Amino acid sequence: MDISKYRKQTEERVKRAGEKARRQRDSVLRSASPAARSTARARSAGKTSDAAIAIEIALDRSKSVKIRLQALEIVSKTVTRDEGLFKSVLALLANGRQPRLIRERVLQMLQAASFRSASFAPYRADYLRALRVLIDDADRSLRERALDILSLERDEYAQRRLLDGLASESQAIVPPEKAVQLLGEDFHADHLPLLERIVKDSKSSSAARREALRLMGAHPSSSPTLSRVLKDKREDPNVRRESALSLQTLAPDQFERLAKRIAVDGAEDADLRATMLTALALFGYPADAKFAQHVRKVKDSARGANLRRAAGRLLKEDADS
Amino acid sequence: MNTEIRITGRDGKGANYLTWSPVRAFVRLRNPDNASPVDVVIDNQSTSQGGQLVFSKTRTGTSSPSLQVKLKANGEQVIFWIAGRFGRPSLADKDAVIRVRRVGSNAVLSTHPVMVRIRKNANALTPPERDRFVQAFATLNLGGLGPFTSFRDMHVSAASNEAHGLSGFLPWHRAYLLDLERSLQAIDASVALPYWKFDQPAPNLFSLNFFGVSDGMGSLAFAASNPLQLWRTDGGQSIRRSPDFNTNTGRPTFVIDEDTTLALGFPASLFSEFTVLEGNPHGEAHVSFSGDISSIGTAAKDPLFFLLHTNVDRLWAKWQWKNKRFNGTQTATYPFGGAASSAGSTRVGHNLQDTMWPWNQVKTSPRPPTAPGGDFPRAPHASAPGKTPRVRSMIDFQGKLAMTARLGFDYDDVPLEF
Numbered sequence: 001m002d003i004s005k006y007r008k009q010t011e012e013r014v015k016r017a018g019e020k021a022r023r024q025r026d027s028v029l030r031s032a033s034p035a036a037r038s039t040a041r042a043r044s045a046g047k048t049s050d051a052a053i054a055i056e057i058a059l060d061r062s063k064s065v066k067i068r069l070q071a072l073e074i075v076s077k078t079v080t081r082d083e084g085l086f087k088s089v090l091a092l093l094a095n096g097r098q099p100r101l102i103r104e105r106v107l108q109m110l111q112a113a114s115f116r117s118a119s120f121a122p123y124r125a126d127y128l129r130a131l132r133v134l135i136d137d138a139d140r141s142l143r144e145r146a147l148d149i150l151s152l153e154r155d156e157y158a159q160r161r162l163l164d165g166l167a168s169e170s171q172a173i174v175p176p177e178k179a180v181q182l183l184g185e186d187f188h189a190d191h192l193p194l195l196e197r198i199v200k201d202s203k204s205s206s207a208a209r210r211e212a213l214r215l216m217g218a219h220p221s222s223s224p225t226l227s228r229v230l231k232d233k234r235e236d237p238n239v240r241r242e243s244a245l246s247l248q249t250l251a252p253d254q255f256e257r258l259a260k261r262i263a264v265d266g267a268e269d270a271d272l273r274a275t276m277l278t279a280l281a282l283f284g285y286p287a288d289a290k291f292a293q294h295v296r297k298v299k300d301s302a303r304g305a306n307l308r309r310a311a312g313r314l315l316k317e318d319a320d321s
Numbered sequence: 322m323n324t325e326i327r328i329t330g331r332d333g334k335g336a337n338y339l340t341w342s343p344v345r346a347f348v349r350l351r352n353p354d355n356a357s358p359v360d361v362v363i364d365n366q367s368t369s370q371g372g373q374l375v376f377s378k379t380r381t382g383t384s385s386p387s388l389q390v391k392l393k394a395n396g397e398q399v400i401f402w403i404a405g406r407f408g409r410p411s412l413a414d415k416d417a418v419i420r421v422r423r424v425g426s427n428a429v430l431s432t433h434p435v436m437v438r439i440r441k442n443a444n445a446l447t448p449p450e451r452d453r454f455v456q457a458f459a460t461l462n463l464g465g466l467g468p469f470t471s472f473r474d475m476h477v478s479a480a481s482n483e484a485h486g487l488s489g490f491l492p493w494h495r496a497y498l499l500d501l502e503r504s505l506q507a508i509d510a511s512v513a514l515p516y517w518k519f520d521q522p523a524p525n526l527f528s529l530n531f532f533g534v535s536d537g538m539g540s541l542a543f544a545a546s547n548p549l550q551l552w553r554t555d556g557g558q559s560i561r562r563s564p565d566f567n568t569n570t571g572r573p574t575f576v577i578d579e580d581t582t583l584a585l586g587f588p589a590s591l592f593s594e595f596t597v598l599e600g601n602p603h604g605e606a607h608v609s610f611s612g613d614i615s616s617i618g619t620a621a622k623d624p625l626f627f628l629l630h631t632n633v634d635r636l637w638a639k640w641q642w643k644n645k646r647f648n649g650t651q652t653a654t655y656p657f658g659g660a661a662s663s664a665g666s667t668r669v670g671h672n673l674q675d676t677m678w679p680w681n682q683v684k685t686s687p688r689p690p691t692a693p694g695g696d697f698p699r700a701p702h703a704s705a706p707g708k709t710p711r712v713r714s715m716i717d718f719q720g721k722l723a724m725t726a727r728l729g730f731d732y733d734d735v736p737l738e739f
Contacts, residue, residue, distance in 0.1 A: 152618065278550070
């Protein structure tokens with residue numbers, strides 16, 4: 001590759017991109033009405049910044065959603081440098097009469113700004129308060145996004161609402177499998193009876209049971225349930241798979257016995273067998289000569305590529321050799 | 322009669338891993354036919370397959386795919402310099418083979434296999450490259466019981482000020498990635514960290530055999546033979562990730578593209594303006610998903626985090642190359658040239674001369690109360706950055722200005738120019 005030519009091409013492309021970004025920015029700012037400029041000047045004590053004009057454009061309902069979103073891009077660069085600007089953005093998020101696309105973009109923008117943790121710190125409390133209100137918003141995507149962020153923050157209010165929803169369907173704000181998944185971000189031992197109930201309840205969806213089994217791997221007393229589900233050949237293989245992976249964490253010896261049995265049983269689900277072999281290989285469980293012989297038969301005769309690959313990995317051989 | 326080649330930076334198994342940065346090598350004659358010197362050509366055994374190499378007489382001199390040297394019969398070593406040829410990285414370990422031939426007869430006097438080990442676009446990896454990387458990463462994690470736990474514990478909310486919101490964002494993450502990469506290479510030396518080029522669709526990356534397919538609710542499906550299905554952190558939690566975009570055909574909607582990123586602060590191209598990328602595209606890439614990767618405190622639970630940040634680092638590396646920003650003492654390259662105690666300094670950990678947590682093992686305020694992971698790992702192929710890296714150690718990553726500054730990694734689309 002000719003590096004000089006590569007450099008020249010890169011420099012030209014970057015120059016064009018920079019000029020385009022500037023033109024777009026200038027075009028958005030020029031679209032501000034005189035009233036918007038006047039408001040921006042007043043709010044900024046006479047020192048009008050691009051962000052101050054841009055937020056007025058973003059708030060202006062007479063503008064197209066496209067222009068408003070472009071204005072928000074300008075705001076996003078400095079949203080944490082100005083308390084007034086931040087409050088205006090939060091107000092936009094909280095306003096249920098604003099277009100969904102605008103509100104979703106604002107939420108995403110604030111979430112991205114939170115990565116600049118040092119400058120975001122003064123606004124964090126207000127941000128989390130706004131998210132808690134969003135849990136009851138009419139817009140589902142905003143509700144779920146807000147819940148997701150709060151769960152990642154281990155917010156107690158959000159956790160309480162999720163638990164209330166699992167206890168009573170009328171209070172559910174997300175489907176049960178999602179509630180279980182979000183609670184998993186901050187799993188407490190006292191959630192275990194709830195998870196056991198979900199696993200045992202025949203009316204629970206497969207997705208909810210999988211999520212519950214996944215979380216049970218964090219609690220030592222779950223081994224009997226995990227083992228029972230894994231042994232039950234009538235169970236959905238994906239549910240059994242989650243049991244197996246959780247059991248491996250809690251009771252490696254028990255897992256090894258069951259996994260080896262399943263791995264070489266031709267009547268078992270092929271993907272479940274492949275997962276067992278993959279786990280046995282990764283965790284370095286010893287393969288005695290007899291087991292290795294069985295695995296070799298799997299590698300040589302199995303139809304599924306995943307099963308052959310997993311068998312080969314255990315034997316430390318290429319799948320097709 | 323034959324020849325012997327030795328390249329500096331061999332690992333414990335005698336293997337060499339090269340990048341675009343030249344390293345010193347030696348060639349000498351063994352078992353000569355007579356006392357006369359012998360002219361030899363050093364070149365690539367195959368120009369159509371495998372990684373390709375270039376050779377030069379001096380570190381910064383013009384390099385070429387072949388080099389002629391005169392070898393004395395007394396076995397005296399002749400120094401030359403070797404590097405990967407930009408644009409031709411290896412696909413597999415030891416697929417780049419150095420050949421020494423006698424001028425005239427063309428008799429092959431020796432061959433020496435090496436690897437041109439380069440960080441590549443994750444979406445473009447071959448299946449074997451992908452599988453080696455996945456296996457090494459899953460082994461490092463070991464279902465939540467492996468050494469990956471330290472990496473998870475380095476990137477938590479309590480430590481976020483060490484690495485975010487200020488100038489040290491890019492150097493800290495460069496060190497963090499390098500630490501991880503060296504740990505992966507201790508498992509499989511042929512592995513380099515790939516990057517998620519988030520301004521382009523990456524269907525191969527978001528696939529069952531690689532980083533999984535979201536079920537829409539946030540759980541991931543993997544192929545039954547993919548060891549990443551066993552990935553666990555925080556006491557048994559699996560990865561939770563749900564994209565806001567179509568991972569087969571699309572890319573994160575609001576992430577600015579590469580050229581626009583490289584144009585940040587154009588035309589002055591100061592670091593202080595470039596680092597705005599922390600918000601977009603970096604932050605925007607993070608929040609183009611729901612789930613662990615969308616929050617600072619939980620992002621490192623998801624292995625995709627490391628590919629996202631490898632791309633951010635690549636963008637910095639490319640910006641450095643384009644704007645010739647390798648001298649950390651220039652404010653255009655890095656704005657805080659002193660230490661935390663200097664006049665005009667910024668928060669500790671973000672000045673050029675500061676050591677970086679956690680590798681400095683400092684646990685007193687304002688640093689976090691724990692320092693997971695221990696010393697920065699050593700590597701046979703690069704002596705930098707030492708066990709306690711400073712911010713300045715991360716700037717001249719290719720050793721362009723100082724050979725000893727070389728960190729031992731390169732990107733497939735960021736060359737080295739002297």
